[in-house]
Amino acid sequence: MSVTRSSINKGSRPTVRDVARLAGVSVGTVSRVVNEVNNVTPLTRSRVKEAMVALNWKPSMLAQNMREKTSRMIGFVFSDLDNPLFSSMIKGAESVLTRAGYQLIVGSSNESPQQECRLVELFGQRQADGLIFTITDETNPDVLASLSLANFPVVMIERDVSVQIAGKVVADHYEGTLQATRYLLDLGHRRVALITGGHSNFVGRDRLLGYLQAHRDCGIEPDPALIRTSERVADAAFGGRQMQLLFALNSAPTAVLALGRRLLRGVLSACRAADIRIPQDMSLITTNDSELAELVQPAVTVVRYSAFELGCEAAHMLLHRLGTVGEWNASTIVVPTELVVRESCARPQQEPGWTGPHDD
């Protein structure tokens, strides 16, 4: 035993060797005590425990992880923490992961695929045990490549990718949009606009499908000029701009579906600026319930679903995957949506040249 080894560990944090020395046992015994492995005399155990508290020693997780090739850390990559949608998801994921003894390490991509690649690789280097991910562009080849090289399971939230991953958790946007659109059509609206982001992902596609299906169910051909989807992110400014464009149409819509958490703000501002009254001049349905939707007057009808639940389910799926040794079939969890009817929708006003609803 070298001099360095036996000398007192000065300043820096104590190690298992310091504890062993103080307790007069070997490092193996100390380890057996902390890991609560059997075959250790009560007397020895108590001596070791005393030494542990005396030195305030806790095993270094870094060293443990190093040996056990698992870090009990889960990465979470999202685009923007300031979007309450993501903070709720993280909260959901964190609440179940913490209970299972995992910790969450977060990273914002700011909608940048390069940053997403960097983060995926970084989590790999950190030996993350898994990753929860809301990819920005479902088809970006670089990100997909990093993903398929990753040696940890990945669960997508609200996204679908072509590479093999552990699974995905999504809200039922198809059904939600179908119901919302049908509700407006049933009120007698015939010109219903759709504003949504997610042009290049699952969410946007499913919303569009629901919108179209509802029209088809009523035998109505939707006007393409009323469908305003965003290639990029759908923020408040996008919502406002699209409303202005819709107002300017020679046959403007009588109702609008503004599907996206951040659109409401822009939509409301635009309506007020143009002196358009809700619901008299324009019916409005938005998505993702919020204080604003609930308390603005008139209160806004929303397609509601729980981002918290999305996060929980993603974490559960990941834990399940981590606990599964053999075969694993990529799975999908669908979280329901619900139409919360408030006061922002009404029957359309009679317009010159409009002949009234056909079906009631």
Place this chain on the structure above:
Amino acid sequence: MSVTRSSINKGSRPTVRDVARLAGVSVGTVSRVVNEVNNVTPLTRSRVKEAMVALNWKPSMLAQNMREKTSRMIGFVFSDLDNPLFSSMIKGAESVLTRAGYQLIVGSSNESPQQECRLVELFGQRQADGLIFTITDETNPDVLASLSLANFPVVMIERDVSVQIAGKVVADHYEGTLQATRYLLDLGHRRVALITGGHSNFVGRDRLLGYLQAHRDCGIEPDPALIRTSERVADAAFGGRQMQLLFALNSAPTAVLALGRRLLRGVLSACRAADIRIPQDMSLITTNDSELAELVQPAVTVVRYSAFELGCEAAHMLLHRLGTVGEWNASTIVVPTELVVRESCARPQQEPGWTGPHDD
């Protein structure tokens, strides 16, 4: 060299040894290449780099951290991610830490001191390089004990503790509340209520001080019945309840300062339920700007400050501390507040028995 060592590393991730073997060099050389240490032949370097990409090898951060006794991870403990205040702070901290090559590992305390202790110790075991913390109870002895045992620098946000820490970052609640209160007094209000949480922390104390000082400046004695502070957390329900109690007073206030991010919702609901009009029957100022405050009608005057900036400054302070080898003096950064005047305040209505403002 043992058989295990020389055999091909099957399945699991490659190590520096695999790269060395493939490139026909020693592990030392591989390390020199990745760390871009000089004294390595261009030829050797390229051979090593080829092997690195061939095996898709990246150094294990776990192993690096193990040697260098630093993890380049910063912990962030807050009470509730769903509070947009915290998500903005985290976003701020994350944005500066990422740029500096650090990653953020998050933990919610859910207002539980025990959980806070657990997290502080956990971050210690993970060898976190530092911690950003919004402690729930500034005086909880257990948490303070964990904190003083921690062997990493700690920066508090919006809190002040008696134990030695690297520093704190706070918003100027005293000044903000002083201005807001003065604004109401100047409008002629003489019965201004104060609803705020943070009874047991810095924030609540400073708000109360600002409120009292503004009254003193005007030579007015505030009615203790109008001061409603919360021992515990101030959520929407608390805001609503306090409003009801205020309405029930035989001399109700004509204005209310609802200082706390989540109070607005409860306050608005209570006003509507009691048919109290803002600002005609009641002037209202709240704190922390939000979509709701901006877009509800009438738009609400707020004491605004940037939680994002709080997070940024905390991260900067921590980085500064980490880069400082010798002496360090605990420091404080104060982020300014600003009164954003909107439409929720008006001169008080003449009431029977009220003799008008004394000072204008």
Place this chain on the structure above:
DNA sequence: TTGTAAGCGTTATCAA
């Protein structure tokens, strides 16, 4: 029941 020692994947020191 307890001790010894190898090994986890790096980096850094020393020798060649």
Place this chain on the structure above:
DNA sequence: TTGATAACGCTTACAA
């Protein structure tokens, strides 16, 4: 310029 090897703090066979 490169290679061999100890060390980081822990766990776990295996030996005693």
